[in-house]
Amino acid sequence: MDIFLQQLINGLTAGSVYAVVALGYTMVYGIIQLINFAHGEVVMIGAMVAFSVIMALAGAQPGLPPVVIVLAGVAAAVPVCMAVGYLLERLAYRPLRHAPRLAPLITAIGMSIVLQHLALLIWSRDPIAFPQIIPLQVFEIGGAAITGVQIAIMLVSVVMMAGLSAMIYRTRLGAAMRATAENPHVASLMGVDIDRVIAVTFLIGAALAAVAGVMVGTYYGIAHYTMGATLGLKAFSAAVLGGIGNMAGAMLGGLLLGVVEALGAGYVGELTDLCHASFLSDALVERCARDGHLILFGSNYQDVFAFLVLILVLVFRPSGLLGERVADRA
């Protein structure tokens, strides 16, 4: 039971980060039907900027409370990421809005290569380790441990998602975004400035990405210039799982993907332990007697789960769990 609960907690933590990143994908997709492939790199830039600031502050002002230091990191990362997000839209996507579908995807790949290698130039090849400023607080729930950082990550994600929902459904800007997503042409006839709405969408997505970058960096204790690619792919999978273009779907998909991944990593080793089937051959019995286990697929396959989920969802329910629009307008 405690393994299950522990993996559930870990999964929900990672899942909240995926959910926040997935929101960035899904918002952009909902509005202009574009997979912003470079979104993962924006997350990475957020983490790198925040870590640089946090490192500098922790070194210069060791007396500051850790919360203030981390918040300063976030405060630095958000504007930088927003600028990056805006530039992405302006330089790479806007000129191609009416081009064939694959064209913006290819520029997106180009931009993510550029961002990754700019980060490599600025921060070098070595990963940045998170300074040990946050005291490790562990709380116990029903035989499983949950750390202060994990609680903070979940809380912050929930607050951000609630804020975003309020913005989308309660403000004029949100209404403009929804109108554009519904039908950009008609929205523009109703006086919605489409270009502005799209730019704002990118800005919001990038701001979320910045916070997500800090969260994921703090959680795993490390930031690296290649961290964006896999994270982006997983978050995209989460968005697809929930139904791309659907905000609630992205949140649900993110949490679900996190949990599936964690439970998968927690149990796959046990499930694929060949010693359960050692009756099959004598050689197996011998090896099991010697090693105790003969695990075919261990937790080192964790990253495979996200892709498996992605493929399975696309095959069996391409519109995702909550998506209503079956996308087939090539």
Add this chain to the structure above:
Amino acid sequence: MRRVRGFLHTRTGLWIGVALIALALLALPFALAAVGTAWVRITNLAILFVFLSLGLNIVVGYAGLLDLGYIAFYAVGAYAYALLASPHFGLHLPFWLILPIGAVIACIFGVLLGAPTLKLRGDYLAIVTLGFGEMIRIFLNNLSRPFNVTNGPQGIALIDPFRLGPVDFSRNETILGLDISGPIKYYYLLLAVLLAVIVINLRLQDSRIGRAWQAIREDEVAARAVGINTMHMKLLAFAMGASFGGIAGGMFAAIQGFISPESFVLVESIMVVSMVVLGGMGNIGGVILGAVLLSFVPEILRYTVDPLQQALFRRQVIAPEVIRMLLFGFALVLMMRFRPAGLWPSRVRKREMAEQE
């Protein structure tokens, strides 16, 4: 210039042109070997990339399916060769047997990936193929326990070179006073294979199948309406592209003698896509141009940027690898913006891209 072009359009002119190019290609390795054997090796790798790009061109250029995990098929072919012809399992099958096996295995993987995913729209397909490529790499990295299949991140070494009767492609020989090193032998072999691949591609392009692919690319609904079985045709494109990748992978393993998952990362897939896109999707000449350019640019950068930086700043400020990737990323963006059909586009493709504006 116009007079030259006019001459090339006459029959004798064409033959003379072809003969000149053939002579140049035949003499090339000796000229390169004079500069350094490293350049022959670089050229061989470039030919392999031309090969890969032509394979991917079937998928991306002809059928219009963006595959971002193409390197996975290359990896499958390479590992198939490495496992069947190295001390790792103690198997030493001859290459003419393994290359087809590798092609078939890669083809099976292509169908496995394609069958469930080809219904998807273009950009979804791109992401799924990307995920597939990453999955293959993760498996290659981890399939060393509990049974050592791929030897994990250490990779597989001491892979057999091509051997045909008395000819061993890794050894140096002197024939008629000419020093023929291993890489030069591989060069001629690759050139011959490449020629075959180009001919296959040319024939495919104007065949019933090729036309069906182009119809699907331009308008899938219309293609279905005129009676093309779009699923079969797309799957065929995937399978053929994959088998080309598999064969190229096998040759890569033999030439390098060592492979590890490092050679099959996402960036390599993107590199091959870029070769196709930059050169000109769907146009064989363009794809070859793209592959040759992108294969040689990094090497040229290595020999120019570093000395330049040393001279200017007395140290390496930016690694050539980083400059290459930055150039590459910007090139992709700028190409899509200003020349979306590529440097040397096919006429059909150019028209399509212009229409969509």
